[in-house]
Structures are given as C-alpha cells and as structure tokens.
Amino acid sequence: VQLQASGGGLVQPGGSLRLSCAVSGLTLNDYDIAWFRQAPGKEREGVSYTSSGGGRALYADSVAGRFTASRDTAKNTVYLQMNSLEPEDTAVYYCASSRARVVLWYLPRQYTNWGQGTLVTVSS
Numbered sequence: 001v002q003l004q005a006s007g008g009g010l011v012q013p014g015g016s017l018r019l020s021c022a023v024s025g026l027t028l029n030d031y032d033i034a035w036f037r038q039a040p041g042k043e044r045e046g047v048s049y050t051s052s053g054g055g056r057a058l059y060a061d062s063v064a065g066r067f068t069a070s071r072d073t074a075k076n077t078v079y080l081q082m083n084s085l086e087p088e089d090t091a092v093y094y095c096a097s098s099r100a101r102v103v104l105w106y107l108p109r110q111y112t113n114w115g116q117g118t119l120v121t122v123s124s
Contacts (some may be wrong), residue, residue: 001025001113003114005095008118011085014120019080020116022094028071029053032098033078035069036118037091046106047093048080058105060086085122092117 020031032052038044048069049058057069058112068081078095096111104110 002026002094003096003097003103003113004113005050005093005115005118006104007057008093008120010121010123013122015085016081016083017085017120018021019082019093019095019118019120021076021080023078023095023097026097026099026113028073028076028078032105032111033069033071034096034098034102035078035080036094036096036108038094038117039091044094044097044108046108048073049102050078053100061108063113067092076116085120087122092119092122092124 002024004022011017018070023085035047036044037047039065050069054071066084070079094117095115097113098111
C-alpha cells in the first residue's frame with residue numbers, strides 16, 4: 001500500500017489549494033481515509049476523514065466549512081479542497097489510510113499507512 005500526497009505550496013491568506021493523495025495497492029472504497037497536518041512544534045492533528053465507500057465525511061472544527069474532502073475511485077485519488085486559507089493552516093499535510101473502520105478518526109495511531117506529506121504555507 002502506498003499513498004502519495006501532493007499539491008502543497010505557498011498561498012496568500014484567503015486563497016485556495018487542492019491537495020491530492022494518490023493511492024496504490026488498495027481498493028479505495030475498502031479504506032477509511034483521513035487527512036492530518038502537523039505544524040512546527042505541534043502535534044499531528046486530524047483535519048478530515050472519509051469513511052470507506054465515501055459515505056461519511058467528518059472535519060475538525062477549525063476547518064469545517066472551509067475544507068472539503070472527496071474521492072475519485074476511478075483515479076484512486078483522494079482530494080482535500082482547502083478554501084479561505086488562514087496562516088494557522090500552515091503545516092505539512094499527510095494522508096493516511098485504514099483498512100479497519102476507525103473509531104476515533106482524529107487519532108493518528110488508528111491509521112496504518114501514511115503518505116510522505118506535502119507542505120502548505122499560508123502567508124502574505
């Protein structure tokens with residue numbers, strides 16, 4: 001199983017970015033997928049989660065209404081659309097997968113496979 005995150009970059013406050021997580025070695029609909037982020041000096045935190053099959057999406061309070069997670073099973077890719085970005089969103093963003101249905105989606109230890117991370121910097 002491999003996950004590869006991409007799409008990070010430098011963006012001004014109020015701007016948008018779309019992150020992609022290309023997955024291989026698994027059937028996307030069989031896996032729970034989450035996005036996490038880690039800012040310098042801070043713990044890794046859950047950003048969003050989509051259940052296997054894509055029927056359920058959950059978000060951290062800090063990003064709800066601004067970020068949207070989606071899946072394209074034909075491309076075996078998961079996306080995180082980030083709008084109205086704020087300097088506090090600056091972090092390395094990771095995608096992660098779990099074959100088993102997770103209970104507490106925001107806990108990193110519940111995911112078995114991780115992408116390498118992509119850096120998002122929100123600054124003027």
